[in-house]
Amino acid sequence: MIKVTLKGGDVREYENGTNLLDMAKSISEGLARNCLAADVNGETKEMNFVPESNCEVSFLTFNDENGRKAYRHTASHVLAQAIKRLYPNTKLAIGPAIEDGYYYDFEFETPITTGDFEKIEAEMKKIIKENIPLEKFELPRDEAIKFMKEKDEPYKVELIEDLPDDAVISFYKQGDFVDLCAGPHLMSTGKLKAIKLQSLAGAYWRGNEKNKMLSRIYGTAFPKQSELNAYLEKLEEAKKRDHNKIGRELGYFRTVDYIGQGLPIMLPKGARVLQLLQRFVEDEEQKRGYLLTKTPFLAKRDLYKISGHWDHYRDGMFVLGDPEAEGEVFALRPMTCPFQFQAYLADMRSYRDLPLRYNETSTLFRNEDSGEMHGLIRVRQFT
Template sequence: PYKVELIEDLPEGSEISFYSQGDWTDLCAGPHLMSVKGVKAFKLLSSSSAYWRGSEKNAMLTRIYGTAYASKDELKEHLEQMEEAKKRDHNKLGREMKIFTTVDVIGQGLPLIMPNGVIMMQELQRWIEDEETKRGYVRTKTPLMAKSDLYKISGHWDHYKDGMFVLGDEETDKEVFALRPMTCPFQYYVYKAEQHSYRDLPLRYGETSTLFRNEDSGEMHGLTRVRQFTISEGHLIVRPDQMVKEFKDCIALAQYCLQVLGVEEDVTYHLSKWDPNNKEKYIGDAEVWDQTEAHIRQMLEELNIPFTEDVGEAAFYGPKVDINAKNVYGKEDTMITIQWDALLAEQFDMYYIDENGEKQRPYIIHRTSMGCYERTLAWLIEKYAGMFPTWLCPEQVRVIPISEKFHDYAAKVEAQLKENGIRCSVDQRSEKMGYKIREARLARVPYMLIVGAKEEEEGKVSVRSRYLGDEGMKDLGDFLAAIKEEIKNKTIRKIEVQEENK
């Protein structure tokens, strides 16, 4: 019945394929293996429930996951890689580290960010916003919803309505609203609130935007694909002659963010193009699409950035550069997007006054600098297996007194750390030192300061780090100067003592 339903939904005259193996035939888009002779080793891995076609109104089906290889050794190697991936899986590790959680009664794709996760997101947000300000961005704050009228002007109502949360019914309600899936039309009206001359451009608008997208239930996973998320969003209103430079600068900002986070080697670049065989998905003429795609292609080549071209992955209003990364299981997600838009200014009647006093249409760049905060957080959890660079760690230092007699000195050390902006705590539990140190390691705290009689007498601390292990006794002022410099520079230190990683 499911195959029949899919076939009945196909347009009249569509080609229907089938594959046969032995006496078994399957109506399928394929492809299938011609023979199973090459499959020497396989293993079923897991099962899960899923609604037919992603709708809770339909029957609940079972998905069975498995893998197959040409040899037992290849299968064994793959399963070992999968075990390592599970250790880094942000969905598991993020919960263990109290970064986020989910609750059924709140809803799928609506994670609760816990205090540790909030600290990390705040650090990222402050850094991104400060960096964008340095690069000439001005900030906006726009509503989380709008009337359907706005989305009809932009084209989202016709091209993206299924991905939106709509509030109300057009047939019965005087006004219908929708939660915003993107910020661009809102920022256009910030631009339109006053008249601009050619001298005012480029105008770079930035916003830390909360967005809502109605993802299918089967697509959502942890923090990587959710229904509510926050993004480092921006829109640049530029003259056509400024477009190439500003677009390259957006790529440079994205690359800077990747470099600071230590993930620049983990990404691939994609030129996402329109599909000329499916023109109803897009607005604008073929000539405009061909020209803009050619401009982006030339820029990537000039910047010596290797890239692949993906047909049908463009936004409905323009081509884009997608910067993608794979999670620990090999699934690829888009982390950062930079879009070329030569069309929406016309629909919103946006213009600037040129040097001759004439009205001209600007171009628009839609871009993220670091992308989605939730997805980036998931990426960093898996990249570092929870052992983040010190500047991002929810807890940067743990002070461990040898016994109760040194609680007062530990409190003084803690106070000095906090006065210098270091996130820290004191472990005052009546536990053995080995247990406390092991607990700090499991919590992935980058630095432990051990304090006892000698440390108190000399006004020092004994430093243990995840990087070098036992670093010996140091003057507290020297330690403070070093960690503050590490945090300020967002240094990524290499772990040299393997036992600290166990």
């Protein structure tokens, strides 16, 4: 027998060899129906997993982040299977779950368009209806590489070759389809209910622009059609309120290609909003006992070496001067704390001085990747 501590502290005993699904069934049929995966000692496991010793288990439904991930990641396998059925010469790359959905990257022989989504969704629905079990198997590295070479999947071969020597190389088979994957997934495709393909975008293999551009299909999945509809409706509403669209239309800001991405020009209306916000914040801080400081926008790298930014955050900083050459090197500040700390160091301090509060409406500079910037949400200079 093994002892299983459930979320909430209940302890139950099960015969050795009992899998998670049967454990859930012993608690309630409803729980077993709604369970997508389970957390076993902090790791997400599939419902056919058999714990071999005493452990802590919490069952995951669609309300749990890791439950949703297993659900939507399984949908990505169904998408890949549908693609292979419809376009057999397509090469598979990767297909993770993401916030609110999933994607899968493919190399198509002939590029597809969103006009093909209906046909692909129909094939996905067929696969869901077929209720195909997902079966895990493992292969030693050499055989795994040979297996994917035979299937003519060069991206999968590359992924396996890059795995550490001691990595367990696992595959999941669902009917006529096999994918290299670490899991976890749902037990069968029939667990999926409402699916939707949302968009198509280009994506470089491994995010590197020197590599081939692949086609990324974004989709989502929900346990109920009504939940999917509500989500899609919310997206439409959010689109109408996208600040990046209406902020430009109303003349609050603009961007200029030869100034750069993430470096917006605040027009008079937008600048006035910033002014009012800044006054409000500074007055409020004054009232609450914060003391205003004004510190420089840049410093020698010596400061960032002390603060740790130079060693840990240099890729995110704008560096002025050649770090390899002799002479001073400066960097624009990505944070204000190393500077404000110098205000603290201006005097001998006693614990009686504490709490000591400084504030600064500080402008910061961060070298964001171009793919990460959107309107004013993520920019390279901000206050």
